[in-house]
Structure formats: C-alpha cells, structure tokens
Amino acid sequence: xxxxxxxxxxxxxxxxxxxxxxxxxxxxxxxxxxxxxxxxxxxxxxxxxxxxxxxxxxxxxxxxxxxxxxxxxxxxxxxxxxxxxxxxxxxxxxxxxxxxxxxxxxxxxxxxxxxxxxxxxxxxxxxxxxxxxxxxxxxxxxxxxxxxxx
Amino acid sequence: xxxxxxxxxxxxxxxxxxxxxxxxxxxxxxxxxxxxxxxxxxxxxxxxxxxxxxxxxxxxxxxxxxxxxxxxxxxxxxxxxxxxxxxxxxxxxxxxxxxxxxxxxxxxxxxxxxxxxxxxxxxxxxxxxxxxxxxxxxxxxxxxxxxxxxxxxxxxxxxxxxxxxxxxxxxxxxxxxxxxxxxxxxxxxxxxxxxxxxxxxxxxxxxxxxxxxxxxxxxxxxxxxxxxxxxxxxxxxxxxxxxxxxxxxxxxxxxxxxxxxxxxxxxxxxxxxxxxxxxxxxxxxxxxxxxxxxxxxxxxxxxxxxxxxxxxxxxxxxxxxxxxxxxxxxxxxxxxxxxxxxxxxxxxxxxxxxxxxxxxxxxxxxxxxxxxxxxxxxxxxxxxxxxxxxxxxxxxxxxxxxxxxxxxxxxxxxxxxxxxxxxxxxxxxxxxxxxxx
Numbered sequence: 001x002x003x004x005x006x007x008x009x010x011x012x013x014x015x016x017x018x019x020x021x022x023x024x025x026x027x028x029x030x031x032x033x034x035x036x037x038x039x040x041x042x043x044x045x046x047x048x049x050x051x052x053x054x055x056x057x058x059x060x061x062x063x064x065x066x067x068x069x070x071x072x073x074x075x076x077x078x079x080x081x082x083x084x085x086x087x088x089x090x091x092x093x094x095x096x097x098x099x100x101x102x103x104x105x106x107x108x109x110x111x112x113x114x115x116x117x118x119x120x121x122x123x124x125x126x127x128x129x130x131x132x133x134x135x136x137x138x139x140x141x142x143x144x145x146x147x148x149x150x
Numbered sequence: 151x152x153x154x155x156x157x158x159x160x161x162x163x164x165x166x167x168x169x170x171x172x173x174x175x176x177x178x179x180x181x182x183x184x185x186x187x188x189x190x191x192x193x194x195x196x197x198x199x200x201x202x203x204x205x206x207x208x209x210x211x212x213x214x215x216x217x218x219x220x221x222x223x224x225x226x227x228x229x230x231x232x233x234x235x236x237x238x239x240x241x242x243x244x245x246x247x248x249x250x251x252x253x254x255x256x257x258x259x260x261x262x263x264x265x266x267x268x269x270x271x272x273x274x275x276x277x278x279x280x281x282x283x284x285x286x287x288x289x290x291x292x293x294x295x296x297x298x299x300x301x302x303x304x305x306x307x308x309x310x311x312x313x314x315x316x317x318x319x320x321x322x323x324x325x326x327x328x329x330x331x332x333x334x335x336x337x338x339x340x341x342x343x344x345x346x347x348x349x350x351x352x353x354x355x356x357x358x359x360x361x362x363x364x365x366x367x368x369x370x371x372x373x374x375x376x377x378x379x380x381x382x383x384x385x386x387x388x389x390x391x392x393x394x395x396x397x398x399x400x401x402x403x404x405x406x407x408x409x410x411x412x413x414x415x416x417x418x419x420x421x422x423x424x425x426x427x428x429x430x431x432x433x434x435x436x437x438x439x440x441x442x443x444x445x446x447x448x449x450x451x452x453x454x455x456x457x458x459x460x461x462x463x464x465x466x467x468x469x470x471x472x473x474x475x476x477x478x479x480x481x482x483x484x485x486x487x488x489x490x491x492x493x494x495x496x497x498x499x500x501x502x503x504x505x506x507x508x509x510x511x512x513x514x515x516x517x518x519x520x521x522x523x524x525x526x527x528x529x530x531x532x533x534x535x536x537x538x539x540x541x542x543x544x545x546x547x548x549x550x551x552x553x554x555x556x557x558x559x560x561x562x563x564x565x566x567x568x569x570x571x572x573x574x575x576x577x578x579x580x581x582x583x584x585x586x587x
C-alpha cells in the first residue's frame with residue numbers, strides 16, 4: 001500500500017468513519033441544511049443549535065464515504081462551542097488545506113482535522129471532504145436550498 | 151450464489167489467446183500507480199485497439215477533408231471512408247438499409263433526437279411512455295423532458311430483486327395509452343440482458359414503439375435489429391472500441407422518414423429558401439453540420455477490428471463482414487460469459503460482499519457493495535493498486551433507490567480482460583476489507 005493511501009486513510013479517519021461523533025438529529029435545531037454530491041450520491045444533513053452567535057449543538061446524518069463521514073464527524077467536534085466568526089476562520093483554513101497544492105502551510109486552528117490533508121492528493125475526493133463544510137455553511141446562513149458540490 | 155460457480159475451462163471454446171488481443175490495445179500494457187493496469191471500467195468506456203488509434207492518425211495525416219461537399223480528391227476519400235463506416239454499422243446491427251443508420255454525437259444525443267422528433271410528433275397529452283427502472287438516466291430524462299412539454303407521463307417498469315424486468319408488471323402497464331417503451335438491452339448498472347425481442351413484441355401488440363438502448367450490448371454480443379424488430383436502437387461507439395464523440399441511431403426507414411428534422415444546418419437540407427426549405431433524404435436529414443468524421447471512420451475501424459478477430463477464431467470463416475462478426479461474437483459471448491461467471495463466483499466468496507444484479511442472463515457487469523466500506527473508498531483503494539473500476543450510481547439512481555443503496559462499486563469486463571485480472575480485483579477488495587473491516 002502506498003504512502004499516499006496511508007496518508008488518506010489514517011487511523012483517525014477510519015475511526016471517525018466507524019464511530020462517527022454527533023451523528024443523528026437535533027430535536028429542536030435553530031437551523032439545518034442538506035448537502036448532496038450528485039457524482040457519487042453522498043448525502044449529508046447538518047443540524048445546528050445556535051445561541052448568541054455561538055454553536056451550542058450540532059449533529060449530522062446521511063450516507064457517504066469514509067472521507068465525507070470522517071470529515072463531518074470531525075467538523076462537528078471542531079466547531080461545537082465556537083462563535084460564528086471562529087467557525088469562519090476554521091472553515092477557510094480547512095478549505096485552504098484540502099485544496100492547496102504543494103507542501104502544507106500551518107493550520108493552527110484545525111487540530112485533528114489536519115489528518116484530512118491527504119485528500120488533496122486525490123482531486124476527485126476533495127469534494128467528499130468539503131461537502132459537510134459547505135452544508136454547515138448553508139445551515140449557518142440559514143439557506144433553504146440544498147447544497148450541491150456540482 | 152450457486153449459479154455463478156464455474157471455472158474458465160470451457161473445452162468448446164475456440165482457441166483465441168487473450169494475450170494476443172491484449173497486445174492489440176497499447177494502454178493495457180501500461181502501469182498505473184506502480185502496478186500493471188487492470189482496466190475494469192469498460193462500462194464507462196472501452197480501450198481502443200491500435201487499428202482504431204491509427205485510423206485517427208491516418209485520417210488527419212492523409213485524408214482530412216470535409217465530406218459530401220468537396221469536388222476535390224481528399225474530400226472524395228474522406229466521404230468514401232465515412233460512407234463505408236455507415237455500411238459497416240448497417241452490417242453490425244443487421245439493419246436493412248444504410249440510410250437507417252444515423253451518426254450522432256453519442257448515445258444520449260441519439261435518444262434525445264428520437265424523443266424530440268418522433269416523441270413530439272407522436273406523443274399526445276395523457277399518453278404514457280414506459281421506461282424500465284434500470285434505464286440509464288439518458289433513457290429516462292430525455293422522455294421526461296418531452297413528456298413535460300406535452301403533458302404525457304413517464305412510467306417506470308418495475309424490476310425484481312435479481313435485477314430483471316418484472317414482465318408481469320410490464321404486461322399490466324402496457325395499454326392503448328402506451329406510445330413508447332424505452333428499454334436497455336444490457337443494463338450498465340446490473341449487467342442484466344433483457345428479453346428485448348419479447349418486450350418489443352408485447353409493446354407492438356398495443357401499438358407502442360420501442361427504443362432499445364444498446365450502449366452496453368454492442369461490445370459484447372451480436373445485435374440483429376431486424377430479428378428483434380426494434381423500432382429504434384442506439385449505440386455509444388466509444389464503448390465498442392471506437393473513439394469518443396460518436397453515437398448511432400438506428401431507426402426503421404418509415405419511422406425516420408415520418409419524423410421532422412432535429413437540428414437545422416448544413417448537409418441536412420435539399421434546398422433552402424426564405425419561402426420554405428426542403429430537407430435532405432435519409433440519413434442526411436438527421437446529420438446537420440459537419441459530423442465527427444474522424445470518429446465515424448474510427449467506428450468503421452473498430453468494427454473491422456472486431457470482425458478480424460472472427461477470422462482468428464475460425465480461420466475458415468467466410469469473407470463477408472457479417473460472417474466474420476458472427477464468428478467474433480460467438481467467441482466473445484462465450485469467453486465473457488465464462489469470465490463473468492468466474493468473477494461473480496470469486497466475489498461472492500468474499501464475506502460481507504453483496505452483489506447487485508444477479509440475473510442468470512447477464513453480461514460482464516460485476517456490481518457490488520461491502521458492509522464495511524463505501525463504494526467510493528473501494529474505488530480509491532483499488533485505484534491505488536492500479537485497478538480501475540467505477541464507483542457511484544452509474545447514472546442509474548432509480549436502480550440504487552430500488553435496492554436501497556447509495557452507490558455500488560462496479561467492475562465491467564471486456565473481451566481483453568482475464569481471469570488473472572479478476573484475481574487481482576478480488577485481492578484488491580480484500581485489502582479494502584483489511585483496512586475497513
């Protein structure tokens with residue numbers, strides 16, 4: 001097995017895929033959004049509970065590959081308790097990390113999410129990693145439309 | 151999975167070394183990610199033999215010219231090659247006349263042509279168009295578009311758990327309201343070979359026309375549009391070893407004649423006048439603008455290549471293209487049936503693997519899911535080992551819905567695949583299981 005493949009499917013990712021955190025529904029979300037990747041059929045729904053500009057609760061459900069499931073799971077852990085401004089910083093940093101070519105820059109706000117950096121070696125899989133984030137973004141904006149990667 | 155147990159030892163199979171065929175396809179000897187390529191994505195597109203690749207080079211180097219309009223030498227050569235290809239397709243499909251063969255930009259374009267010309271002229275408000283649940287999106291959405299324009303309905307023909315047409319349900323759906331039936335000859339997501347002759351006969355009894363999507367049948371079996379009595383039959387030429395960008399629409403002459411033109415432009419007219427334009431005869435009526443000349447010549451080369459295999463299988467084979475194709479496909483059908491049986495058996499033995507599409511009448515489409523890994527992950531991990539498969543819904547979302555799965559991993563075979571490649575696929579899937587299990 002190649003180095004790139006090990007980089008892509010790190011233990012942390014396989015673990016989040018097997019035991020996703022915050023998977024399920026929120027009983028009374030303040031907002032929610034759905035995301036869809038028409039190329040592979042991945043679906044994700046993100047539920048949010050925000051209060052005074054801070055995410056107090058987050059959950060996701062849907063079906064997807066290991067990369068999208070792990071990305072969603074780690075995302076929920078990363079943003080819980082953060083303010084909307086803080087989330088925006090993480091979102092930008094994450095996007096930059098998975099789409100950047102060449103050596104990785106510093107990503108001080110990403111924590112565990114850094115394990116998803118390997119995805120940039122697999123261009124067709126980048127959308128798997130970013131789908132939950134775009135869906136989160138839509139939920140934060142209170143957008144009604146379904147997010148699509150295409 | 152008893153039906154799929156078997157070995158590759160078929161004593162009746164005429165000797166044709168697959169290694170010789172593989173040597174005709176330059177890409178098959180390349181490496182991907184450090185491993186010899188195992189190409190199992192033939193359902194998406196086939197690889198091209200040297201003869202087809204060379205035909206493109208030869209055309210652009212030696213006879214590049216526009217067709218049907220030049221008085222000069224090169225144009226005459228190009229026109230002749232183009233017209234010869236049309237006649238080869240006629241033999242390939244056993245159509246009655248060459249003019250029943252229309253070259254299009256692809257299979258999708260061919261279906262849209264029929265939907266927008268025959269459909270708009272013949273489907274009325276309240277009419278019904280039946281399409282099977284296992285159709286490719288192109289044979290669903292094209293009809294939905296025309297149905298929406300007219301106020302007609304597109305109704306799915308159900309399929310069984312094995313991935314076969316539910317013929318009883320089909321019988322019940324057919325009525326005097328049925329105007330058109332769209333049916334895939336070989337399913338790209340399940341591999342099922344549908345009983346098209348029977349289904350066409352049933353449709354004709356209620357006066358409906360039938361369009362058969364032959365995209366996945368053409369590389370694997372001998373097609374006879376007259377014997378099956380198809381009204382329309384469409385091909386995707388890049389799936390049958392020819393270049394991309396060419397499709398074929400076969401239609402019965404009287405139907406094609408009755409249809410209004412699709413796109414307007416050069417070559418499809420007889421006379422143009424602001425007081426009224428008259429249209430060219432078949433097949434030119436439906437070939438507006440400069441066609442994909444190189445691609446069409448490549449289709450001719452692909453058919454010649456397939457026919458050439460026939461003389462290798464049976465050295466005494468007659469010299470007619472038809473006889474040679476009979477011999478070739480006799481071999482291809484049997485070889486691929488054995489390989490499919492072997493592949494289904496080998497995959498079925500992997501714990502936690504579920505095959506989708508288990509009809510006994512099936513072509514080399516091996517679609518599966520694993521309990522521990524998503525098809526997309528399977529695809530990436532196999533790719534890492536140099537094995538090309540497709541993961542996703544295969545433009546068949548209703549099939550995924552029918553089986554309650556988001557996607558499948560699909561290995562699709564062609565005449566150049568081998569038992570050893572199936573073994574590498576199986577070993578590759580086991581790597582996925584080790585990582586995710």
